[in-house]
Amino acid sequence: MTETSESLGRRASMADVAARAGVSGQTVSRVVNGSPRVDPATRARVEAALAALGYRPHAAARALRTGRSQTIGVIVSTLASVGNSRMLEAVARAAADRDYALTVVTLGANGREALAGAFDRLRGQGVDGALVLNEASALAREAEPPRGLHLVVVDSPADDRFAVVESDHEGGARTAVEHLLALGHETVWHLAGPEASYAAAARERGWRAALEGAGVLAPPVVRGDWSSASALVVGGSIADRPDVSAVFAANDQMALGMLRALAEAGRPVPGSGAGGVSVVGFDDVPDAAQYAPSLTTVRQDFDVLGHRAVAALAEGIESGVAPAGVSTVPTELIVRASTAPR
Template sequence: MATVAAAAGVSGQTVSRVVNGSPRVDPATRERVERAMAELGYRPHRAARALRTGRSHTIGLVVTTLATVGNSRMLQATADAAAARGYALMLMTAGDSVGEAFARLVEQEVDGALVLNEASALVPAAERPADLRLVVVDAPADHGLVVVHSDHAGGAAAATGRLLATGAATVHHLAGPADSFAASERERGWRETLLAAGADVPPVVRGDWTAEAGYAAGQRLGDAAAVFCANDQMALGLLRALADSGLRVPDDVAVIGFDDVPEAANFRPPLTTVRQDFEALAHRAVALLVAEIEGAASPASTVVPTTLIERSSSR
């Protein structure tokens, strides 16, 4: 660092501020220091830096699975958000024991951890190390946790209202797993919208997020004129089941999904769906965790808006 400081014509403290991403450096000075670092081949020594600062600049990400679209997209978005703030990401699959995942992360000396979706439901009962800072994605805002989640209920309400606007007497719901916070919130938004409209509330048909579950549900939805699916994969399976039964979408049955996966616009017909902003969700979660790690602010739970994307499947 002393060599870099001499080459850039600045103090060692200025080099340290540049290395640590401090905003208290003039942009032109920062550029000069970064150019000197590149020319000299200087790289910060992460282990030595951790010994000096007490922080590893690494955050953990705890998941139970990466098989779901939401988790895989959140992994990519979280990795990008962490890198933008100068943090490395350590992935930990939890299985049924989030407490063990926390213990392993503490052993790796991470500065904090994010917990995603299905793993979030396991946090309240898990043993949490006192010094492990946490932000939980998709969980109720209780148990003293800092939580970030999409507006699942609001998105479901918008989808249900759109389907009622097609003239359907009611809207059937292909829901996600009963133990999923996201699924329960989407079911709540659907149910409350029907009750507010004075419409009948049909029995819920439940699936496991997969297209296969959506296809199987197609056999149980009877004469439904409108279906709100808790995710796009189940909607895809439902579309195939309806086509196999000789029913046309949207002429016979209107369908709306949730997530807006990249392929949704290429379903047949193109799928109306509720878009989750995974990038905004990840950036907000990482920002809250980093703020807690660096003591910059007191983190507060956040709800990220969703957007109804209208395509052909809902008329």
């Protein structure tokens, strides 16, 4: 019978691999650790034995050998928003591809004190580095990251203390507003995200830049908290205005609340006659195409964001050089049924 971890009744060891491949334990160790001091034929035989037995390096032993836990921390304010949960999902996939485990800490509403506690908790668990996601990035900029903890922040201005990965929030918002203006709308109202959010501020800048570039006066900003419920409440002040014909919402969840507020006010979306309103969101959540009507929105590539963030952190961990610089991921306007000529 061919031996596997299951047939052995336990986790396969280096000794099992060495016996199967007919080599020494030291040779197996060299192959597992990527040493060049193994001839190709022997390496192929050992790799075949590793695969046949389903051998996986023991994490604790590897940590003792390399001084690394092969674990990265993720700090996030909340997982209630779709953007945060999709970002975490992308990070988890990218980390698994590099054979890193994740430890996730959510901050809740306790702010800076919670961030300091999160750093302490992650250091206590021996993580090799940490990612700070989205809204928590503002707290990271205000805090002093622990010395020796490699750090990558998603959505933040450039900072020489850590690397930054971000979407082109400003450019995406500008493209969305220019799309609405090109359809003949005289101006575009903005349902903005929280003031403390870097992404929300960047999207608001893009909205203003597009209007300014067209010589259009920006209407007053109406602000929500990323949730569809908040947009339903504050969106009424937009829906009740007969002069409104176009709205750019800072994320798709708020666009959904805006669609309902308009429906309750008897305003068709998009509508080609009097009272019709066009709506654009941001993120391109999986359900955006199923909204009624399907939502025109700006797509963020969360998979690329997650890959770049994890790659920057892993390269810093493995090289011993602190991650640095800013990586910006392009966005894309996805045109659907919620926008039409005025």
